[in-house]
Amino acid sequence: MTETLTGAQITVRLLERQGIRTVAGIPGGAILPIYDALGQSTTIHHVLARHEQGAGFMAQGMARATGQPAVCLASSGPGATNLLTAIAVAKLDSIPLVAITGQVPKAMIGTDAFQEVDTYGLSIPITKHNFLVSSAEELLEVIPRAFRIAASGRPGPVLIDIPKDVQAQAIEISEWPDPGRAEPAPAANSALIEQAAAMINAAERPILYLGGGVIHSGASVAAIELAEKASLPTVMTLMALGAMPVDHPLALGMLGMHAARYTNLALDECDLLIAIGARFDDRATGKVAAFCPQAKIIHIDIDPAELDKIKTAHIGIMADISEALGQLLPAVFQNSRKNWVDRSNALKAEFPFDLHSTDNPRSHFGLIQSVAACLDDDAIIATDVGQHQMWVAQAYPLRRPRQWLTSGGLGTMGFGVPAAIGAALAERGRTVVCFTGDGSIMMNIQELVTAAEENANIKIVLMDNATLGLVHQQQTLFYGERLFASQFRSSPDFIKIAQGFGIAAVDLDASANPCATLMEAISRPGPCLIHASIDAEQKVYPMVPPGAANRDMIGA
Amino acid sequence: MNAISKNEQNALARAVLEIDVNNHAGVMSHVVGLFSRRSYNVEGILCLPVGDGRQSRIWLLVNEDQRLTQMMKQVEKLEDVITIRRHNADHAVFQDLETFFRP
Numbered sequence: 230m231t232e233t234l235t236g237a238q239i240t241v242r243l244l245e246r247q248g249i250r251t252v253a254g255i256p257g258g259a260i261l262p263i264y265d266a267l268g269q270s271t272t273i274h275h276v277l278a279r280h281e282q283g284a285g286f287m288a289q290g291m292a293r294a295t296g297q298p299a300v301c302l303a304s305s306g307p308g309a310t311n312l313l314t315a316i317a318v319a320k321l322d323s324i325p326l327v328a329i330t331g332q333v334p335k336a337m338i339g340t341d342a343f344q345e346v347d348t349y350g351l352s353i354p355i356t357k358h359n360f361l362v363s364s365a366e367e368l369l370e371v372i373p374r375a376f377r378i379a380a381s382g383r384p385g386p387v388l389i390d391i392p393k394d395v396q397a398q399a400i401e402i403s404e405w406p407d408p409g410r411a412e413p414a415p416a417a418n419s420a421l422i423e424q425a426a427a428m429i430n431a432a433e434r435p436i437l438y439l440g441g442g443v444i445h446s447g448a449s450v451a452a453i454e455l456a457e458k459a460s461l462p463t464v465m466t467l468m469a470l471g472a473m474p475v476d477h478p479l480a481l482g483m484l485g486m487h488a489a490r491y492t493n494l495a496l497d498e499c500d501l502l503i504a505i506g507a508r509f510d511d512r513a514t515g516k517v518a519a520f521c522p523q524a525k526i527i528h529i530d531i532d533p534a535e536l537d538k539i540k541t542a543h544i545g546i547m548a549d550i551s552e553a554l555g556q557l558l559p560a561v562f563q564n565s566r567k568n569w570v571d572r573s574n575a576l577k578a579e580f581p582f583d584l585h586s587t588d589n590p591r592s593h594f595g596l597i598q599s600v601a602a603c604l605d606d607d608a609i610i611a612t613d614v615g616q617h618q619m620w621v622a623q624a625y626p627l628r629r630p631r632q633w634l635t636s637g638g639l640g641t642m643g644f645g646v647p648a649a650i651g652a653a654l655a656e657r658g659r660t661v662v663c664f665t666g667d668g669s670i671m672m673n674i675q676e677l678v679t680a681a682e683e684n685a686n687i688k689i690v691l692m693d694n695a696t697l698g699l700v701h702q703q704q705t706l707f708y709g710e711r712l713f714a715s716q717f718r719s720s721p722d723f724i725k726i727a728q729g730f731g732i733a734a735v736d737l738d739a740s741a742n743p744c745a746t747l748m749e750a751i752s753r754p755g756p757c758l759i760h761a762s763i764d765a766e767q768k769v770y771p772m773v774p775p776g777a778a779n780r781d782m783i784g785a
Numbered sequence: 786m787n788a789i790s791k792n793e794q795n796a797l798a799r800a801v802l803e804i805d806v807n808n809h810a811g812v813m814s815h816v817v818g819l820f821s822r823r824s825y826n827v828e829g830i831l832c833l834p835v836g837d838g839r840q841s842r843i844w845l846l847v848n849e850d851q852r853l854t855q856m857m858k859q860v861e862k863l864e865d866v867i868t869i870r871r872h873n874a875d876h877a878v879f880q881d882l883e884t885f886f887r888p
């Protein structure tokens with residue numbers, strides 16, 4: 230049966246066929262045909278963000294929580310430019326995102342038409358791929374392909390720019406393309422896997438180094454099996470937190486700039502580093518030349534460009550992590566590696582991570598622990614960017630892949646609240662906590678009303694130090710205590726702001742029993758802001774100073 | 786002189802890259818953008834369609850420095866790049882063009 234449909238209707242139908250059930254966006258002139266068609270859809274729920282950056286973060290909150298590509302929409306010109314930061318965040322963290330933007334009609338492209346901007350050109354360096362669609366027909370190929378690209382190999386954002394006349398163009402359709410799905414990963418080279426296994430079997434002090442690719446590949450269970458079989462002490466990057474439960478006996482926690490001392494010291498001693506789905510980011514390695522100085526390196530990653538990019542690997546394997554671990558596991562010997570495990574435990578005992586005053590819910594670590602005590606592992610933990618983010622990374626007992634949503638690669642303030650909303654909408658059964666700062670929350674505060682409108686089950690824990698804390702810390706430590714532009718001289722009344730946006734709010738400062746107040750706020754369904762003042766003098770410690778080797782940590 | 790131009794000055798040799806791509810507007814931007822963002826100068830560019838015109842071939846003349854292998858991997862990742870091959874600087878493609886480039 231043939232149907233006559235417009236480009237806009239085709240777009241919406243293709244999204245439905247992809248299985249997309251929630252999208253976030255903001256309409257505007259150049260995308261109105263798509264919005265008109267979207268309004269007729271009975272299966273897709275549209276979340277009206279209040280800023281396109283918010284829409285972009287909501288979509289990737291969905292994608293990060295589920296692992297499936299998610300969609301955001303924006304109009305041409307300012308709508309598209311407002312999306313760019315969110316797209317760049319998805320690129321740096323390898324998140325499958327499909328961004329659809331309206332564009333001025335084809336005949337007007339290049340004339341500096343109203344709300345015309347070169348969205349295609351602007352998005353080239355921050356997308357995995359991008360399209361400027363020139364006919365309704367082309368949408369049938371481009372949209373499934375965009376989803377395939379976003380989800381295949383190393384995931385990433387794809388932008389589809391659709392001129393208004395293409396959205397309006399009607400064509401006859403008799404056949405629909407299959408939805409775009411991730412391509413099966415190429416098999417790992419078995420000879421290299423054999424060599425890697427032999428190297429692991431021969432190593433005396435190996436460490437397993439897990440990156441975000443382990444989460445993307447759904448390989449957490451396999452990674453833990455490998456660690457257990459070969460007794461591999463295991464470190465995780467910021468993006469990999471949750472891949473191995475922090476309280477697993479082999480877990481050494483997060484490595485790098487804000488690692489526990491024992492983590493970086495163990496890395497210093499290892500004779501083999503098994504990097505899987507990790508990319509040797511500078512925040513993880515510190516001074517590269519001094520990173521794991523005694524170690525041979527096995528590096529497994531789906532992106533061949535990551536192999537040998539920062540550190541030359543002795544064995545580099547281009548492969549999907551799950552597939553590679555599936556081959557590697559049977560080839561690796563069971564080994565209790567008692568000396569090395571004992572040594573790693575001794576380092577833990579000798580250089581422990583100091584969660585000082587954890588029992589005081591008015592301290593930064595105490596607050597994080599008190600929040601954790603109200604929740605189980607089903608909860609999703611999102612963060613903004615700053616000291617609070619690092620404290621949560623250090624102290625929250627993350628135990629499950631996709632439990633942890635944070636802007637790692639780009640470190641973008643304003644990520645937390647909208648990402649949490651997206652996660653809450655994609656995973657309706659879960660409680661989503663967003664730890665944020667008084668600086669970060671202001672960058673997408675408008676989305677509080679979206680949370681109210683959607684009745685998203687998010688609990689925003691605002692750790693208020695009345696400063697841009699991480700900047701304050703850097704200025705204190707490395708700029709001779711010359712504090713400049715890092716302290717707010719005026720702070721809003723966050724409780725009134727939240728209430729004004731239509732969401733519940735509680736102030737732990739005013740509570741006689743903050744733990745009880747927390748429990749009550751977290752158990753009540755729907756959005757809630759929880760305000761807590763934090764000492765501005767607290768630092769994220771320990772810390773590797775900029776440019777230093779990871780072994781040379783300062784503080785606590 | 787910044788570190789990168791120093792790198793390029795120290796380049797021992799030049800290399801010629803041969804890149805087969807899908808022929809549509811934007812492909813050239815994708816390719817050269819990877820170089821410009823790393824402030825890696827492209828010394829020469831040639832591009833023409835091949836066969837029925839659905840594909841083009843881009844020839845790049847670049848200074849060889851230690852980043853070239855990484856550059857080639859990045860180029861290879863582009864959706865519209867089909868293959869990339871590396872040749873020595875004495876490759877014929879740029880040799881006979883000098884007459885068009887007299888000051």
Ligand SMILES: Cc1ncc(C[n+]2csc(CCOP(=O)(O)OP(=O)(O)O)c2C)c(N)n1
Nearest residue numbers: 615616617640642666667668669697698699
């Ligand atoms: C969009 C953006 N602008 C600037 C920065 C630089 N920056 C990093 S952390 C930070 C301060 C964050 O303040 P707040 O959200 O209050 O968190 P705190 O460090 O106080 O916990 C700033 C300005 C950034 N990461 N992102």
Ligand SMILES: [Mg+2]
Nearest residue numbers: 666667696698
């Ligand atoms: Mg702050």
